Amino acid sequence: MVKENSQLFILVFLGVLTAFGPFVTDMYLPTLPAMTEYFNTTSSQVQLGLTASMIGLAAGQLFFGPLSDKYGRRLPLIIAMLLFLLATIGCLISSTIMQFVGWRVVQGVAGAGGIVISRSIAADKYSGRELAKMLGIIGAINGVAPIAAPIAGGGMAESLGWQGIFWTLFCLGIILLLGSFHFKESLSEERRGSTCWKDVYNEFxxxxxxxxxxxxxFQFGFAQGVIFANIASAPFIMQQHYGFSPLMFSVFFGVNAIAIVISATYASRFAHPEKALYRGSLGMVIVSFFLMIALCLDCNFWIYEILLIGLLSMIxxxxxxxxxxxxxxxxxxxxxxxxxxxxxxxxxxxxxSPIVGLGNIMVxxxxxxxxxxxxSLSFTYMALHRAFYMAQYYKK
Structure with a gap:
């Protein structure tokens, strides 16, 4: 009999894996000005590191997803963590900005392995409401990690610099690599797909x-787009428009993150996830409409903050x-x-992310x-309408 990992280990392990990608992407953002001086380059070229990691995170999931379906979850996860450690060292020893950007692509690909495999492990081990609860926790972490990462990086930036942040990421990679070795395979051999890559294409x-x-x-994609629009715009709106200090900005950013955590966790209490999805999507439209009007009318900060908390809760x-x-x-x-x-x-x-910077950022x-x-609401409606149609069809 194969020994299983404890539920606590699975919960912590999947939670850290989920947060891994956003921390790889966003943790070093507060150090971008210092990196401009270090590499003696322009701010736009330094920002390519952020774009490169997001490209890696998107492409890497398309690679590690089918790989984990064919060869199990454990081996691809170990490969991803080893690749991440190599890429992080590459970033640290880069002598030019383009070398750094190249290693950031690899770093993003490796980080993607943790994200996609964490969700696959949850689907392997749980179903129904148990899966909803686990994905609720993962969803909460997925919502808060992109917000928490720059705050954590900002706390280390002055004392450690950008190299210190990347050494911190390296240590996190070591911990996850050890966790990957401890992890017991969740996808049995009989449940794995064919090892023929032509079949992988057919499965896609x-x-x-x-x-x-x-x-x-697509509903998730548009909701994620709203999250990233907030991440890209909030520093400028809160600090430049409303005049908050970086510390106060971090405080309100943290409060907003808590709103996502609470609502993502609460969603698992719904007997039917379809109902939570519909109510959340409808709530997004209603709150975002009032928030759009408020921002266009140059509202005071508290109106913006209260409506933003409402929007993030719906997401x-x-x-x-x-x-x-x-x-x-x-x-x-x-x-x-x-x-x-x-x-x-x-x-x-x-x-x-770059769209919100066009013209008046408030508008x-x-x-x-x-x-x-x-x-988001449109795709929710189409999905639920199709699910209802299929349910009626199979009742016949």
């Missing part, structure tokens, strides 16, 4: 043809539900399904919030 096509799954991941409600429903309807290809889900989320984040942020929320 089969997953993409699942229209209900596509609706769920947290949808994260758990969309992840649960998407993976439930593609359980036989959990790795590929999880890969597409995560890749789409980071792709949307990469597209939306463009409000409009981006509202448009993303409307599309």
């Amino acid at each position: 096509i089969a997953v993409i043809h699942n229209r209900r799954y596509l609706c769920y991941i 947290g409600l949808t994260f758990t539900s969309s992840n649960t429903l998407a993976l439930d309807c593609e359980r036989s290809n959990a790795g590929i399904a999880s890969a597409l889900l995560g890749a789409l989320g980071f792709a949307f984040g990469g597209i939306v 463009t942020t409000g409009i981006t919030f509202f448009i993303g929320s409307v599309f």
